[in-house]
Amino acid sequence: MPNAAAPAEAFDAAAEFDRQVRTLVDLGYAGLSGRTPEDFRAALAPLRDQAVAAVAEGRAAPDTAAGRIPFVLVLTRAVAPVEETMPRTTLHGGRLPGFVDRSFEPGSLERFVAVKEAAEPAPDAYLLLDTERGEEFCGAVPREAMEVIAGRDRTLLTIEEGIALVTHFPQVLVKNKCFSLGGSRCGDRRVPAIWISKKAPKLGWCWEGNPHTWLGMASAGARRAAA
Known part of the structure; x- marks a missing residue:
């Protein structure tokens, strides 16, 4: 009798969390936060158990x-x-x-804040769960894509969350599969987005009524702060 196929290797959520912390330390985020690397790691440590719990709830690798x-x-x-x-x-x-595109006039970036539905669950750091790049919405009108996502009880990504996604998983930003960040708005028709320009990630914006074949709409299932 042939041997049964070996089960797929379990996803190590704790190791993945540690990798993400290490990425931030290596990129100088501790200094940005005004902490030493040791204090920075300690400040983020309470979220480690939340990452493990999130995967235990059935979230895939x-x-x-x-x-x-x-x-x-x-x-x-x-x-x-x-x-x-x-x-x-x-x-x-x-x-x-x-880089940040020059289409953000001076002072405008600060006005792009989280909409009520995408409010941060903690003032400093948290986990974004069940993130999807959203390429199914490439070519869709952003305003309509946002309505579909809301109907699924999912939440739109903010600018900070989009940057975090590309920081930890640069593989998700590829040609013709870039994404809008409808969770950050400034009260007008502009929707922030991250796409590829000059062989680098670019934070720009597009009009909520203008579809682009290469821009989807990123979303997530939930946000979770430390217990």
Whole structure:
């Protein structure tokens, strides 16, 4: 009788959380937060158990090809300003730093804040759960895509969360599968988005009524703070 196929290796959520913390330390986030690397790790440690619990609830291992990630460690802009974090992103295998597009006029980036439905559950750091890149919405009108996502009881990603996603999983940002970040708005028709420009990640924006074949709409299942 042939041997039964070996079960797939279990996803080690604790190791993945540690990897994400290590990524932030290596990119200088401890200094951005005004902490030493040791204090920075200690401040994030309470979220480790939440990451393990999230995976125990049935969330699958990361599938970067499909743009689906079980959890992403997010730092708020109070801890790490967008102007400092976006240049710390790169494309997978790339070296050029990400950047904020000049279409954000001076002072405008600060006005793009989380909508009520995408409110941060903690003032400094939290986990974003069940993240999807949302390429099914490539070519869709952003406003209509946001309505569909709301109907699924999912939440739109904010600018900070989009940057965190690319920081920890640069593989998800690929040609023709970039994404809008409808969770951050400033009261007008602009919707932030991250796409590829000049061989690097770029934070820009598009009009809520204008579809783009290469821009989907990123979403998540929930946000979770430390217990």
